[in-house]
Amino acid sequence: MGVSIAGLSWRFPGFMRAGVDYSLNSTIHERLNASFMLLYWMDWVGRQTPDGKNFYSFDSATSSDAFDQALIEYHKGNFVGATKGIQDVIASSGETEKRVFWLGMAQLRRGESVNCLPNVMMTGDHVMDMDHAQYCALPIRKYHDDPQYARAAAKTFLHLIETWGKDNRLYHWLLNYACMTSNDFPQGVPPAYRVSAAFMSRFYGEGKAQAEREFANIRFDERGAELGVNVHNAGRGVAIEDFDLDGHLDMITGGSFDNLRYFHNNGHGGFDDWTERGGFGGYRQPFFITVTDIDNDGAPDILVTRMFHDGVTLYRNKGDGTFQDVTEAWGLPVHREDNALSSAWGTAWGDVNNDGKIDLFISRLGMEIPFTQGLLSRPRFYSALYINEGGRFVERTKEYGLSAVVRDKYFIGAAFGDFKNNGYPGLYLSSPIINESVLLENLDGKRFEVSDAYTKSNGGFVGSFLDVNHDGRLDLFQGGFSDARSSVEMGMFGANPDDYRSGKSTVLVQQPNGKFEEIRGFFDMPGGTMGSSYGDLDNDGCYDFYLGTGSPEGWFIYPKMMYKGIPDGNGCSLKTANISMTNNFASVQKAHGIVFFDFNEDGLQDIYSSLGGMWPADRWPNQFFVNRSVTTNTWIKLRLRGRSTNSFGIGARIKVTAHDAAGGKIVREALVDQKTAFGSGPYLTQIGLGKAVAVDSTEVYWPVSRCRLSYPVTLGTLTVLDEAACPSR
Secondary structure: OHHHHHHHHHHOHHHHHHHHHHHHOOOHHHHHHHHHHHHHHHHHHHHOEEOOOOOEEOOOOOOOOHHHHHHHHHHHOOHHHHHHHHHHHHHHHOOOHHHHHHHHHHHHHHHHHHHOOOOOOOOOOOOOOOOHHHHOEOOOOOOOOOOHHHHHHHHHHHHHHHHHOOOOHHHHHHHHHHHHHOOOOOOOOOHHHOOOHHHHHHHOOHHHHHHHHHOOOOOEEEOHHHHOOOOEOOEEEEEEEOOOOOOOOEEEEEEOOOEEEEEEEOOOOOEEEOHHHHOOOOOEOOOOEEEEOOOOOOOOEEEEEOOOOOOEEEEEEOOOOOEEEOOOOOOOOOOOOOOOEOOEEEEEEEOOOOOOOOEEEEEEEOOOOOOOOHHHHOOEOOOEEEEEOOOOEEEOOOOOOOHHHHOOOEOOEEEEEOOOOOOOOEEEEEOOOOOOOEEEEEEOOOEEEEOOOOOOOOOEEEEEEEOOOOOOOOEEEEEEOOOHHHHHHHHOOOOOHHHOOOOOOEEEEEOOOOOEEEOOOOOOOOOOEEEEEEEOOOOOOOOEEEEEEOOOOOOOOOOOEEEEEEEEOOEEEEEEEEOOOOOOOOEOOOEEEEEEEOOOOOOOOEEEEEEOOOOHHHOOEOEEEEEOOOOOOEEEEEEEEOOOOOOOOOOOEEEEEEEEOOOOEEEEEEEOOOOOOOEEOOOOEEEEEEOEEEEEEEEEEEOOOOEEEEEOOOOOOEEEEEHHHOOOO
16 A cells, blocks of 8 residues: 555655645545545546547447446436436336435436426527526525426435435435425425525525615616527636627627637627627637737737647637637647647736736646546646747746646636735636645746745635725635535535635735735635626625536535625725525526626626536526616726736726715725636726715826826716826836
């Protein structure tokens, strides 16, 4: 055994180091939960095979074992075939815990597909049922018209619990949820297996009623079907910008088993499908999607990653909302002779050396993992930094001191932000592995070094910089990653979060001494977070967060979480209110790309949410929440035009000072960046100003010219702020 461990440590040092670190910083129970998830993920990723163009799927997956074949059908999304296959195996060979568990899951998902998506084939596109948002958002508002499958699942899960899992909270939760969908909750769940009193209050009782009273002005309508943007595609990235420069914000989105889609905002309250016109026809399996301007021509370009493909795709905007593939022309990696797995995740844009050209960091699954097959057995690309050197991106990971940081590491999220206020953007890399996330200081645009201002943390998917309390110092947001069992134990059954190191989304506020300190309890319901973002639901100027939940597990069923930032006078407290149970926000389908933006230009930010998960079985229609909140709060919108600085002003800092009717001072600070990990929010910056009656100053710090200039801005308007006005240029 000693030789075996030594061999593994030599061959897979990153994996072994992470395993030891996790063992030292988690309980045995949590380690078992995480191991269960990891083994499942490795197994099912390995079963996917690429076709001639390297697109991966289960199309070629098959098994001589009847039960295993039924699980393949489940992951393909064939719930009818999966249910029948498992029932046949049980009839011929008897029950086991695993067989009964998967029978319940197949029955549950079959009930969803029959009742919630009646007009959609698994290969379909749009969902025409306007009410699908109500079926699977907690609390359930529309029950299954045909409840036989949910009730069959509930019966199966109850049998599973009483035979094998009386203490298994995941099984208990699946029983609760099955009964919720068929209007048999709570009476259909024995008291010993019901969710906690705290969960009941939050989503069904007094907690829900209080949230509805206190935030009755927050009103959203889910209109994805009506507007034709509720694509049904195991959603991943979302990018929002004015791609054709007509003054209206457009949308590019896509799912991991489908095509990239481009929706043009027609300026009349709707969207037109410009996928073919834009040049994206047939682009399959997009993952993260981010926006930038690679050549400073003022037209937004996009970069698309793919999870298990050779590289990334860079699309240059021709200036009219049509695009051309310039990946190879701009020097980005496409293929390596050793058949290495690129597996690119998050991408971040920032001007690392302040030369006016935007640079790129790509996060990757750079950790090699033992005992894998198929896709995961291939050697790895590591995460890397690419410097824009006048028409080409050149990898400069080593030159900037990042080789040891990224070697054999698994990073998902990446974000640039000048947290030192020294004029150069630092870099934050988020890893799902405990203690692997890292904060890096930028030394004069020449080198990165690990900062001691950040304490090693829980594992997380996405991360970004923002100034949550508007004090002029950038803070950090990290969405906490967790497995389904741990998430359910904490969120639905009230297990003590201090006994877990995972699933805790958090904000770390930078203190006057430069150290980052976690605000405990900022988000009150721990659970696995995938894509997420933030904005301002009612223009009070305090950040609101929408956390998209999920994990690779086929049985991960957990509500997305909406948190409302709480004002403190004219400022913002370091507190939030959980309003997930309102407005159908708490869909239990897995979620990735989320963007806040004002699509219809009424001054209220709407929300696009890309739903779906790891497998074809996770497909679900994307949601588009249109904001019709009632508020008298004021706002401004700002579009930066860089000259020495990059064209969109990425990395620039904005400080707005205003006053209310009584003369009270209002200050808001904003960073111009992409704001979300699985995609990009628009670089058009909207700033809520609460009860302001006038703007006193709008100051922009342009990082390349080092100019700090105040511009005249009027409430309720969009203003273009041009660096050309700086006297130092």
